[in-house]
Amino acid sequence: MALNVEVKNHNGRLRLMMSGRFDFNSNRNFRKAYEDGMERYATGPIELDFNGVDYMDSSALGMLLLFKERAEELDRSISLVNCQESVLEILDVVNFGKLFSIK
Amino acid sequence: MSPEKALVLEVEVEEAKKTEKTMSLARYVMGRMVRKVNVDEDLLQHWVLPAEDFSGDVVAASMTAGDRVHLMLADGTGHGISAALCMMPVSEIFYAMSGKGFPIASIARELNKKMVSLLPVDRFVAATLASIDWSNKTIEIWNGGGPAAFFVNEAGERIQTWKSKNLPIGVLSDKDFDDKVDVFHWEQGGQFFMYSDGLTEARNPADELFGSERLYQALLRADTASRFEHLKESLMAHIDAAVSDDDVSVLAVNCKTDFEGSVELEAKTKSNQAIVRGPGTWKLELKLDAADIQKIDLLPILLTWLKQCGISQKNSQRLFLILTELYNNAVDHGLLGLDSKLKTSSEGFEGYLKKRSERLSELQEASIEVYLERIKDKKEDYLFFRIKDSGPGFDFLQHFRGQVVCVDSLSGRGITLVNSLTRRMTYLEPGNEVEVEYILG
Incomplete structure (x- = not known):
């Protein structure tokens, strides 16, 4: 299933609810969602909700790096929340915990 | 088939051929x-x-x-x-x-x-x-x-x-x-x-x-x-x-556990002796202070120097072993005061390296002097190497006695190897300076 991203307000914070496969095909959906979201909720920390993501590849990791760079330009932080075991394993191998807060 | 369709098809075939060519070139280069x-x-x-x-x-x-x-x-x-x-x-x-x-x-x-x-x-x-x-x-x-x-x-x-x-x-x-x-x-x-x-x-x-x-x-x-x-x-x-x-x-x-370094090394190096150029005598003198010792990878620099001077592959490899051993001894034992005995167990070896990196990062007020000279005349052609550290020196006689007893322990091996590869190895009092001569000819 292609990646679907919903922009939500979670206790006043921007939360991006993701579901499906987060892979090289997700580029456009993912980027559009975070650009829209950051416009609608222009300040504050951002939460990326992985609850519905069951697969992630290395291109997805690359997209996270791009997103991080974009958020940092605007002085905003990103945390990754509700990650499933399979996603956590991948984040762990590449030590993305050193770049993002993972909850 | 209409002429337009045939043309489109032809273009597609051309494109596919081009892609195939690119792919095979890429495959060749990557291979x-x-x-x-x-x-x-x-x-x-x-x-x-x-x-x-x-x-x-x-x-x-x-x-x-x-x-x-x-x-x-x-x-x-x-x-x-x-x-x-x-x-x-x-x-x-x-x-x-x-x-x-x-x-x-x-x-x-x-x-x-x-x-x-x-x-x-x-x-x-x-x-x-x-x-x-x-x-x-x-x-x-x-x-x-x-x-x-x-x-x-x-x-x-x-x-x-x-x-x-x-x-x-x-x-x-x-x-x-x-x-x-x-x-x-x-x-x-x-x-x-x-x-x-x-x-x-x-x-x-x-x-x-x-x-x-x-x-x-x-x-x-x-x-x-x-x-x-x-x-x-x-x-x-x-x-x-x-x-x-x-x-x-x-x-x-x-x-393996029974690997004999120097023997294998000899077997592995092919007989690609480089031609020794010109009269080719030179001297190289370096003095490093604490900050240099922390930052500089000295050994690759020396190896590059030797290669540039036309020293053969086989000699360069042996000299690299000798220089590595003596330089590391000067740093580890001379300046950092580490005891080789620390190395003898599995845990100890890692502990040793940890301690080494701690002490190295804290190093102040220290120096190492390196002198390398190629001496060449009608009779002989050899390298003279001297290294001196600013440490207090160590009891080399005791070290040698010790390493004869435990000849294949981690600590004694290096010096034994250097000794066997060189014509002369001499420690100078108080034990912070060592000279070796290595025959090139």
């Missing part, structure tokens, strides 16, 4: 860039099962100056030609720096620096670098985003595993990059394994992954001599007729 592994088969086994498309895996191994082999397994993001293109500088840097005698920590750092500047933000390279030193029975490893590498004993049981502790190459700035390596010392023989994620992620026709459990089980079912082949067979049986969309790369190093 030459990667997978050239030039190490004896009884020491190193490797296997690459290529995917349909380029997957961007790079496997490289290089004998370095000194008795080591450097290994690298790197996996770039993405697939296809773009992934392969991104990987081109990786193997070049690895081979060039290994050949010059740089340690893997410096190679990892340089790779990161280079790839950060070359790659777009969303691309990176997962890589594992390892250095195997048979004469000291140690493995150094740096893993940034690669699958866990491991060491198995003769029975195939994993006794050490190295998970990735770092971000992949090409993500962090040089300032934030951590080049710390893990060090392992093997007491009992075994094998060191590295693999790409294509191995554990290979699927069978029922879409099940090979997985790390099947991998570890396969290793237990065979003895050391056939373990590698057995792993290959297990994987092939698993894949059956399924098509792999990722390269599968596996490296295994035979870690």
